[in-house]
Amino acid sequence: MRRLLKFLHTMGAVGLMGAMACLIVLLSLTPPPDSLAGYALMRGAMGAVATWIFLPSLALTLVAGLLAVALHPGFREAGWAWVKLATGVLVFEGGFVGIQGPMQEEARRTAAALRGEIDPATLTGALAAERNTLWVILAVAVLNVVLGIWRPRILRLPRSDLSRPA
Secondary structure, three states: OHHHHHHHHHHHHHHHHHHHHHHHHHHHHOOOOOOHHHHHHHHHHHHHHHHHHHHHHHHHHHHHHHHHHHHOHHHHHEHHHHHHHHHHHHHHHHHHHHHHHHHHHHHHHHHHHHOOOOOHHHOOOOHHHHHHHHHHHHHHHHHHHHHHHHOOOOOEOOOOOOOOOO
């Protein structure tokens, strides 16, 4: 079970970080909202990457990591695992608030502007802010990978009486 969870956690992290790198590239190639057709095409692509790659990868990484901590006492006693859990929560929250939600909403609004349902001048075009958010979350995700590989002895938590064999 431990190897399966490690595999799933690793595959989720690969997909998550790959999706973030893809979104950074797409953001750098996105034309301004004035070029509505090109802007809508790129925003639709970003919305699809956020929905079909970023979100499932984020969920897989988080669930596999939490199950690994829950099922293996050694992880519950390791300080690096708790730091990784805390930074994982930051990636999860930042992913929803700073990436998933805004990308889907802007893709939806851009498609509506292309259909003539809303004024294109109301599109945010907050490309720099989204790119900065992605870089920060990507840096935290890299920190998580570093913690998982090197497993520094940040602090060692004492074993509880319940986790000791009888």
